[in-house]
Amino acid sequence: MTATAARATTSVMTDTTDDILTLLPARLKEARRAQGLSLEAVANLSGVSRSMVSQIERGESSPTIATLWNLTRALQVDFAGLLEASETVDRIDVLRARDVPVIDSKAAQCTIAILSPPEDVGGHEVYDISFAAGGALISQPHAPGTREQLTVLEGTVVLTSGTAEDRLSPGDTARYAADVSHAIAAPDGAARVFLIVKNS
Structure with a gap:
């Protein structure tokens, strides 16, 4: 093989490897969601730590072949097929208003609509919360490093x-x-908030 051919072959291999590493996080996440599994469930099934599964899905860590094999077995997907290029299909996942899970908390005098998918529990959770007066x-x-945006x-x-406290108005x-211990209260009347919970 000539030096030029060798360089060309190396370039193709590098490009292919880069493509695989680019596709892998999204493919694994899609496979997990298709199975309706949480990160915790995949960790339990595969023997790969929850934090490692999360890092791989975010593209922050490249799995070893052994780790990838364990994940594909847990997700019941074909090892080779997971890495094959596929046509991109435009798609919109819609959660209709009638299908939104709602928790009615009598004790807190509020209703909590869960807008995030079940597999995001413990990761990135989204809620629409309506309070009665005094709720x-x-x-x-929550877990260390968890933050909320309201x-x-x-x-x-x-x-x-x-120990921090603040009063918020519409649009704030x-x-x-x-x-740390935290609370949302509506002492002056009915209120509604949009809440995002982000676990580290």
């Missing part, structure tokens, strides 16, 4: 995070630590 959602500390849609709420957005 309060009091939460114990936007007030209607009414006024009082937000506490640890607060970002705060949720790995």
Whole structure:
């Protein structure tokens, strides 16, 4: 093989490897969601730690062949097929209003609509919360590093995070630590907030 041919072959191999590494995170995440599995469930089935599965899905870590083999077995997908290029299909996943899971908390005097998919529990959670007058959602500390972002849609709420406290009006957005005791209260009347929970 000539030097030029060798360089060309190396370039093709590098490009192919780069393509695989680019496709892999999205393919693994798609396969997990298709099975309706959480990160924790995949970790338990594969023997790969939850944090490692999360890092691989985010493209922050490249799995060894052994790790990838364990993941594909847990996800019941074909090892080779997972890495094959496929046509991109435009798609919109819609959660219709009638299908939104809603928790009615009598104790907290609020209803919590869960907008994020089940597999995102413990990762990136999204909620639409409506409070009756005097309602309060009091939460114990979440996992270390967890943060929340809250936007007030209607009414006024009082937000506490640890020893910090603030009053928020419609359109206000607060970002705060949720790995300490925290609470959202509507002491002045009915209120509605949009809440994002981000676990590290």
